[in-house]
Amino acid sequence: MGRRGAGITAVAGWVPPTVLTNFHLEKFVETSDTWIRERTGIRERRILVERDRTTSDMAVYAIHQLLRKRGLAPEDIDLVICCTVTPDHVFPATANIICDKAGLRRAWGFDLEAACSGFLYGLACAVQFVQNGMYERVLVVGAERMSAIMNYHDRTTCVIFGDGAGVVLVEPVVPELGVQVIRLYSDGSGRHALFQKAGGALHPPTIETVLNREHYVYQEGRAVFGHAVRRFTEVIEEVMDVAGLRSEEIDWLVPHQANLRIIKAVARTLRLPMEKVMVNIHKFGNTTSATIPLCLAEWEPRLRTGDRLILATFGGGFTWGAIYLRWAYDGSLVPESGRILDAFPGEGTANGQTEEKNSD
Ligand SMILES: CC(C)(COP(=O)(O)OP(=O)(O)OC[C@H]1O[C@@H](n2cnc3c(N)ncnc32)[C@H](O)[C@@H]1OP(=O)(O)O)[C@@H](O)C(=O)NCCC(=O)NCCS
Structure with missing residues (x-):
């Protein structure tokens, strides 16, 4: 079966x-x-x-x-x-x-x-x-x-x-319908470019870690930016390749909302018009794990059964990936x-x- x-x-x-x-x-x-x-x-x-x-x-x-x-x-x-x-x-x-x-x-x-x-x-x-x-x-x-x-x-x-x-x-x-192709990756050698320095088992909380502000997000923005653009594009192209999808067959790209410049660069490389790219970063910023489902929730009325969506992300770890799916219902109903x-x-x-x- x-x-x-x-x-x-x-x-x-x-x-x-x-x-x-x-x-x-x-x-x-x-x-x-x-x-x-x-x-x-x-x-x-x-x-x-x-x-x-x-x-x-x-x-x-x-x-x-x-x-x-x-x-x-x-x-x-x-x-x-x-x-x-x-x-x-x-x-x-x-x-x-x-x-x-x-x-x-x-x-x-x-x-x-x-x-x-x-x-x-x-x-x-x-x-x-x-x-x-x-x-x-x-x-x-x-x-x-x-x-x-x-x-x-x-x-x-x-x-x-x-x-x-x-x-x-x-x-x-x-x-x-539903999820057709999944590609996920990680590379722990990038762990120091985007992380919270203290609070885990390596550096448990102390007066010093608090005074040194080590319980907050630390990011080397420029380094992360370069990796993000490259990995995002690579993994989306891989998923399109596996699925046999051409750019013009994609109905919606749902990218993680880290930076509008990253999103635009990826869309340009993939030759996807921005009208097909979900973007809510202007009003919600980067909500980490919540960006993609928040985009889907907002665009739901425009999604139709069978629509071809690519969800893609890059983040701390480093971690990245993309999922190709066919939307399973009529969102307008x-x-x-x-x-x-x-x-x-x-x-x-x-x-x-x-x-x-x-x-x-
Ligand atoms: C963080 C980020 C917005 C910074 O933008 P950037 O164009 O790379 O800027 P840089 O880090 O090169 O800094 C440029 C200058 O702006 C300054 N700067 C940084 N933040 C600033 C701010 N909020 N306001 C004003 N100036 C700022 C920097 O100090 C630097 O000044 P200097 O040239 O005098 O040193 C960008 O790197 C980014 O989005 N990175 C990736 C984020 C990401 O994808 N995260 C992973 C997923 S969560």
Whole structure:
């Protein structure tokens, strides 16, 4: 018997209501709106300032929207894969906390850490569980509270990252739809170019590590930029080659949102018009594992059954990869399609908007 297919059958996203603009950042560090926009494409990002809420809560808000959109009960979910570099705790896994808070009583879960490539690694795992028949419904969550590990005195990193959560549901689909080709890579020799120096078992927290600001994101931006452009392009070309896809056959490129210049360079090399490239970096910044599912959630109304999508990423580790999939449903028929929620359940935003507001 041939293996069954596995595809994304629902998607949702949530971002915090608090907007941190480039103009706000001009007050913390020596930078300018113009520099940030021209070098990264970012205008603003969302940050979770509420002290009593964190990564797991953002994931739960996104999951609740997904279940509502898809008409599912929490008990329908078998497994949660939480992709994050900002877990609630070092342990236990944030996936366990998400299952508890979201009432997913039948599900178990685990965390997956692959920096900005987390979501693609997680999606690849979910697909295996569904294709081999072990599970029917797997949630892959990308949830990040990057503001928790951001040094707002370091202009080279604090302008880039934002907070948010995106989630997809992976279910059985006919083999012609869903995930078709997966290519994932890592190269640990790049680990010192983008990482958090202290807080792990190599350098546990001490007074010195705190005073030296070693619990924040450290990045050698220029080095990472060069690797990202090369690896992104290589892996997308590899996936296209394996799938026998020509540029003009691709309906959507869904790139990790690290830098608009990287995205444009990759699109140019692949001869893909920017109209076919999902971009939300201008309003959310780099939300690490959440960028790709947030893009899918926003573009959902425009996605049609059979559309050819390439999801691609590059991140700390180094880690990188690409997945080619055929979209499994008509996004225009889904209730709440395209809405990225940005209010706490039962509350309006600071601007007086309700939970139903689109983030645009
Ligand atoms: C971080 C990044 C935006 C920096 O842009 P860049 O064009 O490479 O800039 P550089 O690091 O070469 O720095 C150029 C100058 O701008 C300065 N600069 C850096 N950040 C600045 C800021 N926010 N505002 C103003 N000036 C800034 C630097 O200090 C440097 O000054 P100098 O020439 O006097 O030394 C860019 O390198 C990048 O996006 N890197 C990859 C990120 C990525 O893909 N991450 C992996 C996935 S998460």
